[in-house]
Amino acid sequence: MQERANRLQRGIAYALILIGILGTGLLVFLLADNLSINTPVTLPEPEPEGTSSDAIAFEQETPSDVPSGIRIGQRAPDFRLRSLENEDVALSDFLGKVVILDFWASWCGPCRLTMPGLEDIARSLAPDVVLLGVSLDRTAENATNYLATNNFDVMIALYESYAAAFAVFRAFGDGGIPRTFVIDREGIIRFVGHPAQLSRQTIERLL
Numbered sequence: 001m002q003e004r005a006n007r008l009q010r011g012i013a014y015a016l017i018l019i020g021i022l023g024t025g026l027l028v029f030l031l032a033d034n035l036s037i038n039t040p041v042t043l044p045e046p047e048p049e050g051t052s053s054d055a056i057a058f059e060q061e062t063p064s065d066v067p068s069g070i071r072i073g074q075r076a077p078d079f080r081l082r083s084l085e086n087e088d089v090a091l092s093d094f095l096g097k098v099v100i101l102d103f104w105a106s107w108c109g110p111c112r113l114t115m116p117g118l119e120d121i122a123r124s125l126a127p128d129v130v131l132l133g134v135s136l137d138r139t140a141e142n143a144t145n146y147l148a149t150n151n152f153d154v155m156i157a158l159y160e161s162y163a164a165a166f167a168v169f170r171a172f173g174d175g176g177i178p179r180t181f182v183i184d185r186e187g188i189i190r191f192v193g194h195p196a197q198l199s200r201q202t203i204e205r206l207l
Contacts, residue, residue, distance in 0.1 A: 070173045072192055076101070076183045079168050081134065082160040084144050089158055091132070092187070098129045098206045099183040102155075102195060103169050105136040106146035111178040114195040115152065118180070121200050123154045128207050131155045134165050136177060182206070 068075045080090040091099065102118055104111040115133075122131035133155040135143035140159050147157055159165055172181065180198055182191035184206045191202055 066186075066188060070171075070181075070189065070192070072189050074189055075187050076181065076189050077171050078187075079171060081158040081164060081168055084135070084140055084147070084157045084159050089132070089156060091183070094130050094132075095187055096185050097127070098125075098185060098203060099181075100129065100131045100198075100203070101172075101181040101183060102131065102133045103136060103172070103177045103179045104133055105177060106142050107137070108177050110194075110196075114178055115150075115155075118195055118198075119152055119154050121198075121203055124200075125203060125207070126154070129203055133157045134168050135159045136162070136165055136169060138162055 066073075066075045068077055070077065076091060078090060078092045080088060083089050091101070100118055100122060102115070104115060106112070118131055118133075122129050131154055135157055137143040137146075137159070139162075143157060143159055147153075147155065158168075169177075169179075172179070178195050180191070180193065180195040181189055182198065182203065184190050190206055191198060
């Protein structure tokens with residue numbers, strides 16, 4: 001009888017140990033998955049490319065009582081960059097619309113996880129909302145192929161060259177990607193942060 005009780009106690013102890021191991025493994029998995037979504041990926045500096053660094057043309061600051069800057073409540077700095085479809089695009093072209101400006105790359109895991117959500121928001125709220133994506137891929141082909149493969153057809157994808165795209169990225173604070181700005185109809189920044197933190201309601205309040 002005592003031996004049976006001992007076996008039962010050992011069985012319970014082993015079961016508790018197994019549950020603890022499984023629970024710890026699940027916790028580690030969830031933490032790693034959360035970090036992969038919310039941790040920005042750092043970028044390398046562009047290598048010198050002759051005069052390509054001059055390809056980016058920043059516009060003159062629009063006279064206004066609102067100062068230009070990259071913080072919430074400031075006027076977003078204007079820029080001009082060619083799209084992957086070789087069209088000349090300026091941020092100021094979209095005054096009167098709400099702009100989601102996203103810095104991304106096809107090799108960036110967190111970017112791949114958050115881009116579908118940005119596409120869905122922009123698609124459902126078009127034409128009042130525009131999604132501008134500045135690609136920080138090393139080549140235009142990498143960015144183009146990724147967008148085509150995943151049927152991302154709402155984003156206006158901007159690139160021109162790595163140096164030109166990086167210059168825009170640096171003008172908006174550098175750091176890691178993905179990084180997203182929401183700019184209202186008057187060109188004022190209303191959200192800055194990781195796209196996983198951006199909700200549809202934040203956009204709708206600006207319409």
